[in-house]
Amino acid sequence: MSELRWGPVDQQWVIFAPERAGLFLTTTPDVRVAEDPASCPLCPHNVEAAAKTIYRHPHDGEWQTRVVANRYPALHIEGDLQPTGVGLYDKMNGVGAHEVVIETRDHARPLAALSVAEISAVLATCRARLVDLRRDLRLRYVTIFKNHGSDAGALLTHSHTQIIATPFIPTLPRAELTHARDHFVHKERCLFCDVLHQEEIHSKRVVRDDDAYITFCRFASPNPFEVWIMPRRHQHDFALLTDGDLTLFATALKDALLRLNAVLDDPPYNFALKTAPSPNPRPGRPNDWATIELDYHWHLEIIPRLTRPAGFEWATGIAINPTTPETAADYLRRA
């Protein structure tokens, strides 16, 4: 069973997940990317036989996307948090959700190779899980992310996205939410709308721009060729997207992935959707994010994995990026 622990020096939660001990790099060389469809746990013949289905699309007939529980769960949906002090320290039960969104039936097709309609279906599946997981008032934040390629942490080649819902708002999303709220308190403007406006003035970092979405490399990108996709219209929550919005967003996402593939030769990458936290406070609690509709602005962050963080980055939290966003955007615009 997983456990959450909090220490007083760095003051953030750590997830202890004993089921994931088999994923050590050095001690278990048998954990390899599953290249063979016969043994791929996400291929239709295996997933239909084994895994409990959390969600599927479409509901009837042959499925196109399917959501199953992660085989190596970081968190478990059963139980109560039971927050407990341990001397100087704190712990809670590892309550949460860890799901895998199978993006396609086809073992060999990566996300970038799917059609806009197929990518829209993947995004609609993520939206459905986001809405459903928020009904659980123990869970405070839903992280939707993707690992593509083994250098980006993927253990399976079959294209998939993951969802982890946590009973707390994680450190980095919380920092973003707080900075955005502070900006709004002082300036009566959305921080991300201000960034969007600034990027439109200095278009050297813009990769692609249409009526609905802007794709750009941000000014202080910690990672080379980091790309953000953000709605041009102020919108705080990914759950609000209509099917029409999803199609336009899928178009921008496919475009960004194809540009990265063209420039960087199919790089390993991660993406993460940054959206509002759960809109429903726990019973009896105030809503810490009462102004979220005004001050936050959802977006997708795509990070090709081109550099290896080492001792300095780990010790300091400071990134060393060899490529300016202006250079990266120039390459990506021409692609």
Add this chain to the structure above:
Amino acid sequence: MSELRWGPVDQQWVIFAPERAGLFLTTTPDVRVAEDPASCPLCPHNVEAAAKTIYRHPHDGEWQTRVVANRYPALHIEGDLQPTGVGLYDKMNGVGAHEVVIETRDHARPLAALSVAEISAVLATCRARLVDLRRDLRLRYVTIFKNHGSDAGALLTHSHTQIIATPFIPTLPRAELTHARDHFVHKERCLFCDVLHQEEIHSKRVVRDDDAYITFCRFASPNPFEVWIMPRRHQHDFALLTDGDLTLFATALKDALLRLNAVLDDPPYNFALKTAPSPNPRPGRPNDWATIELDYHWHLEIIPRLTRPAGFEWATGIAINPTTPETAADYLRRA
């Protein structure tokens, strides 16, 4: 030339270092760990011919440790900061230091294989560079860290430690310093002395304990088999260590590395020394850390690289650790 940039969303400095563009994982397959002494830039015959020496020990005769400039510097010692606003954003020149401490003349001997006297000489060299770099009032924090093994980010097998001095206190050290100061303000006690006391009560996480240093796996370790070495006596700054202190610390460090090697079969690892920031404020500025002697407590953090951070860890800042510190300490104690 390097540049520092600050964005309003995550609000931390990013180092842009164009000299490091050659270190991309995917685009430059020729960057490989230098296995061959003939081409090793840290071996005596090459380093004496090429690199400008920043420091050497002993001063005369055959050197035992030697400090040279990093070939791919993240920061440069020349110039002024010139902090500049760029619309919503901020930038400064990439002023700082990036040095390599060559730990031994011998290409093939890792740090754990050096004698206690040799490790003491490495630590004394780091202490000398720490003291010297602090004389430069532009620099606010000195990070001393090590990458061992390519999975830990090392590009060279020849054993070395690195030093990066920054004109700001990086995010994670600043958080630690702030948490320690807050603890002291409220409780009139050093946070780390409290942790030490707590670990002594619950000795399940203690690996080794002598009169001078405690070696332990902390309660909420983000990384499996993460080990801290901390002086038992309250001491805020590594620069204060006497040669006698260094010998005792070198003994504890060698012991910890040998235990990790025994349990994990020579794992890749990073370590980082967490010590007080520069004690001298910039001219005309208040000293933000006036109580540092009371509230901080230096220590060394050692992280074997056993898991690969992926999309979730990168997006949230939350670690998933498969191994409890109690289990890790139990293995390490028996080693």
